[in-house]
Amino acid sequence: MPFVNIKTPEGALSRAQKEEIAHRTTDMLVEYFSEDARAHTMVLIEEVKDGGYARADEVFTIPDAYRAGE
Template sequence: MAGRRVADRIRTEFYRRAGIEDLLSSTASLCITTTGKVITMPFANLKVPADTLTPESKKKLIDAVTDAYATVYGERARATTLVLLEEVPDGGWGVGGNVLTAEMLGRS
């Protein structure tokens, strides 16, 4: 339960800094209230190798994911789609118990 409260505080601060705190629902995670209805916000959490995307490529990726959600859920989902890009530092990846590095992936 304490972990949930921490996650709620982090999410609230994220929304506040993004200027969208009015989208927060007090009753459900990643839901908003519009015209008296509670609907689920589309949410994509993309993890990418650190320092591999330019600001322009990040924008392109966010736009593409938002477009994909709008295609599936309809245009009504576009305004509430949240895309979070997390950059994972070199050595922060693992597959099958093996740590992956940029050198192993051929990017060094």
């Protein structure tokens, strides 16, 4: 069973964008594993709370301009 875990800042993607990512990711994996993999492919999109991720010493928050408008 192919499994993909995508982490994104909370509020950065709309529901429609998450659905598109899930569909396109599944389609890509089907190209590699065959159509039989479609029913068993799991795409998990996890939203990380603002300030809940960092690189080196810098804690990130998402600018309002990048927030999805649902």
